[in-house]
Amino acid sequence: MKVAVIGCGYVGTSTSIAFAMYDHTVVAIDNDMGKIKKLKQAVLPFYEAGMEETLQKLVKDGTLSFTTDMKEAITQCDVLFIAVGTPSSSDGSADLSHVEEVAQQIGKTMESYKVVVIKSTVPIGTCDKIKKIIKNELEKRRLALSFDLVSNPEFLREGKALYDALHPERIVIGCDTKKAQKIMQELYKDIKTNILFVSNKDAEMIKYASNAFLATKISFINELARICEKIGANIIQVAKGMGMDSRIGFQFLQAGIGYGGSCFPKDIKALLTLASENGNPLHILQAVASVNQTQTDWFMEKVQKAIGPLSGKRIAVLGLTFKPETDDIREAPSLKIIDYLIKEKAFITAYDPKGVEHVKKLYPAIHYTFTPLEALQKADAALLVTEWKEIVNIDWQNAKHIMSQPFVFDGRNALNSSEMLTFGYHYVGVGTPHA
Ligand SMILES: NC(=O)C1=CN([C@@H]2O[C@H](COP(=O)(O)OP(=O)(O)OC[C@H]3O[C@@H](n4cnc5c(N)ncnc54)[C@H](O)[C@@H]3O)[C@@H](O)[C@H]2O)C=CC1
Numbered sequence: 001m002k003v004a005v006i007g008c009g010y011v012g013t014s015t016s017i018a019f020a021m022y023d024h025t026v027v028a029i030d031n032d033m034g035k036i037k038k039l040k041q042a043v044l045p046f047y048e049a050g051m052e053e054t055l056q057k058l059v060k061d062g063t064l065s066f067t068t069d070m071k072e073a074i075t076q077c078d079v080l081f082i083a084v085g086t087p088s089s090s091d092g093s094a095d096l097s098h099v100e101e102v103a104q105q106i107g108k109t110m111e112s113y114k115v116v117v118i119k120s121t122v123p124i125g126t127c128d129k130i131k132k133i134i135k136n137e138l139e140k141r142r143l144a145l146s147f148d149l150v151s152n153p154e155f156l157r158e159g160k161a162l163y164d165a166l167h168p169e170r171i172v173i174g175c176d177t178k179k180a181q182k183i184m185q186e187l188y189k190d191i192k193t194n195i196l197f198v199s200n201k202d203a204e205m206i207k208y209a210s211n212a213f214l215a216t217k218i219s220f221i222n223e224l225a226r227i228c229e230k231i232g233a234n235i236i237q238v239a240k241g242m243g244m245d246s247r248i249g250f251q252f253l254q255a256g257i258g259y260g261g262s263c264f265p266k267d268i269k270a271l272l273t274l275a276s277e278n279g280n281p282l283h284i285l286q287a288v289a290s291v292n293q294t295q296t297d298w299f300m301e302k303v304q305k306a307i308g309p310l311s312g313k314r315i316a317v318l319g320l321t322f323k324p325e326t327d328d329i330r331e332a333p334s335l336k337i338i339d340y341l342i343k344e345k346a347f348i349t350a351y352d353p354k355g356v357e358h359v360k361k362l363y364p365a366i367h368y369t370f371t372p373l374e375a376l377q378k379a380d381a382a383l384l385v386t387e388w389k390e391i392v393n394i395d396w397q398n399a400k401h402i403m404s405q406p407f408v409f410d411g412r413n414a415l416n417s418s419e420m421l422t423f424g425y426h427y428v429g430v431g432t433p434h435a
C-alpha cells in the first residue's frame, strides 16, 4: 500500500519507519525544509537510540522517502496520515491550525478516493471538523470525490518510539465505513496485536482518557509521597505493595518531581478545557494538574529547608530532559527547577547527556558541563532531576569528595538510599523516610 505521513516529528517519523518496515511504500512530508533535508540524508531530527540505523536502511532501499511536496505525495498515495503537532493554545485548548492547514491542502489537491487518518492527538469532534474542511475545499473545486476520515491515535512513548510503533499493545481505529475499515485492516495486517474498531469520537476520547489516566496515577502517587514524608512511611514500598495487585499494576506509580513532556501537560489542559466548555468540569483531572504544577516547588522547598538560603550556593542540576533516553525538554521539570534556582540567585551547573543544546537556547548563562562529575565539582548540593543511567551510575562514593557539601536531592528516587547514607551523604528522596 502507498502511504503518506504528513508531519515528521516523533510520531510521524516513527510511524513512517514502522509502515516501511511492514512492507508499505511510505512518503513522509514536512513543511520544515531543514528537517526534510536531514531526513533525506537519513539523519533523525531528534534523539532515539538505534532508530537512525533503521532509517538509513529504509532510505537506501527506497521504501521510505521524504519530501516537502505535499501535492505530489497526496496524489500518489491511497492513505494519508496526519501527524502534525497540536500544541496548546493560550486558553489551554488544542491548537488545530496545523491539522486544519493539512486538511485544506488535501481538499485542494486530491484527485481520487483517499482515507485520511488523523494520528495527531486531537479533541473529540475533530474528525467531523476535518471532514467538513475537506468537503468544503472539494465543493470549491466542484468535485464530488469520496473520502473517509479515520481516527487512529498514537500511544508511543518517546525514547521507545520505534519499538512502540512496531509492537503496539493495541491499535485503536475510529472509523465510520466498512471500506475504510478494510483498508486500515490491510495496512496493519502484519502487526500482531489487538485492534479495536470504534467510532471517530470514541477513538479521539480513548487517546485523551489514556494520557489523563496515566497522569492521574503519577499525581496520585506524588501527592501520597508528600503525606508519606509527614508520617514516616516510604512511598517506594507503598507503590510496590499497591502494584502487586494486578488490578493496580506497578507502572506509573514512581513518585518524583512530576510529569513533563510534549503530551501529558498539553493533553490534560486540552481535555480540561473541552470538559469546561461542555459544562462538565473534570474535578479529578483538575487536581491531577494542580498536584503536578506544585510538585517541583514542593521539592525545591525541601532543598531550601535542608541547605538554607540558595543565594550564592553552587547547585548541580543532573538531568535536563523530561525523562531519560530522549533529547526532548518540552515541559521538563528541570525548567521549573532552573527558574526556581535563578529566582533564588543560586549558581547553577548543569549536565545532561542529550538535552544541553536545547536548554542552552533558553538559559545561555548557566554553566553546562560535559560530564556529571564536572557539574558536581565544588557543588553545595546535587539535584537528580532526570534518571539517565550516566547520572544514576556516577561513582557516588568518590563524587562526595569533589563536592563542597554532601547534599543529594533525588527527584526520581533513582539512587540506592541506604548506599548513599553509608557513603556519608545527606540524602533526600521523594516521599521516603530519609527526606
Ligand atoms: N511525541 C510523542 O511522543 C507523541 C505525540 N503524539 C501526538 O502526535 C502529534 C505529533 O506529535 P510530535 O510528533 O511530537 O510533534 P512534533 O512537534 O515533534 O512534530 C510535528 C511536525 O509536523 C510538522 N508540520 C506542522 N505543520 C505542518 C504542515 N502544515 N505540513 C507539513 N508538516 C507540518 C512540523 O514541522 C513538525 O516537524 C501531536 O498531536 C502529539 O500530541 C501522540 C503520541 C506520542
Ligand SMILES: O=C(O)[C@H]1O[C@H](OP(=O)(O)OP(=O)(O)OC[C@H]2O[C@@H](n3ccc(=O)[nH]c3=O)[C@H](O)[C@@H]2O)[C@H](O)[C@@H](O)[C@@H]1O
Binding pocket: 121, 154, 155, 156, 157, 158, 159, 211, 214, 218, 251, 252, 253, 254, 255, 256, 257, 258, 259, 260, 261, 262, 263, 264, 322, 323
Ligand atoms: O501522547 C503521548 O505523547 C505519549 O505520552 C506518554 O509518553 P511520553 O510523554 O513519551 O513519556 P512517559 O514515559 O509517559 O513519561 C511522561 C512523564 O511522566 C513521568 N513519570 C512517568 C512514570 C512514573 O511512574 N512517574 C513519572 O513521574 C516521566 O518522568 C515523564 O516526565 C505516554 O506514556 C504515551 O503512551 C503517549 O503516547
